[in-house]
Amino acid sequence: MLITTKGIVFSALRYGEADLIVKCFTQKSGLKTYLLRGVLKSRKGKLKASLFQPLSQLEIVANHKDKGTLEYMKEAKLTKPYQSLHTHVIKSTVVMFLSEVLRNAVKEEEANPALYDYVEASLEWFDSHEKTVNFHLLFLLKLTRYLGFYPDDSQQDAPVFNLIDGTFQDVETNLDCINDENVVLLQRLLGTEFDDLSSLKLNQTARSGFLLMLLKYFEIHLQGFHKPKSLAVLNEIFT
Structure with a gap:
């Protein structure tokens, strides 16, 4: 099911050469784990690795199968750009x-x-x-x-x-x-x-x-x- 929800990044771990496994606590679906393929090498996609710093607040468009498996994230964007949390x-x-x-x-x-x-x-x-x-x-x-x-x-x-x-x-x-x-x-x-x-x-x-x-x-x-x-x-x- 395609869903749009706010989410807070709990972790982002490198998987292979170009992928990330991202855990987000989402407003609508609780804790979700996403496999983001090619995000570490892609410059043109809608998903940028810089979005997934610890505790970043995002708006996520994702396909949730809700079967306990890795989910698919289609789009993400910052909703609350921090002024100090990632720089201080x-x-x-x-x-x-x-x-x-x-x-x-x-x-x-x-x-x-x-x-x-x-x-x-x-x-x-x-x-x-x-x-x-x-x-x-x-x-x-x-x-x-x-x-x-x-x-x-x-x-x-x-x-x-x-x-x-x-x-x-x-x-x-x-x-x-x-x-x-x-x-x-x-x-x-x-x-x-x-x-x-x-x-x-x-x-x-x-x-x-x-x-x-x-x-x-x-x-x-x-x-x-x-x-x-x-x-x-x-x-x-x-x-």
Whole structure:
């Protein structure tokens, strides 16, 4: 079925000498994987390799067979040309990291408009603001709401956070409970909006520690999720 939909690029991997295998999270059909033949050598086609940078926002015309196989993309064009995400060295590193997280975390091959709208709007905010050093932390925390394991904040003042249950509690009940500065930061970030991030002052140690806690939380709740390979690069850029 020929369909026109918005899509966000999660990854683009070279296949052979001239082809790309592209994973896109589409607004109308969820996660789709496309085989783009000859795109790395073609100069005249409607598909250009430069369109498929990490987290680019596109309008896609594609033929979806919806059989779990590689799909055919007929046309694509940028819908939201970024001003900084692919050119600013720190932002581009964060984009690389987040694209890997999303590729590992989002598996659904069906429409999820709320998740799509969240990722789209968050990226546009990130692109248009300067004080964004902690953006990835809040992005990942908010992402858990759309993936089904946002922390239960009904007992938010309790000193312990249970990574397995996603709840705050008074005492540790298993080895995956935390009771340290990460709990305090988590409590602060719950309910925080991106526009409030400029008031959040963290050193690299605190930022890195909280990110590791978040990634462990993802690993516990998402089957097959693993720490992104780009984490080392991200940590280096923030050193």
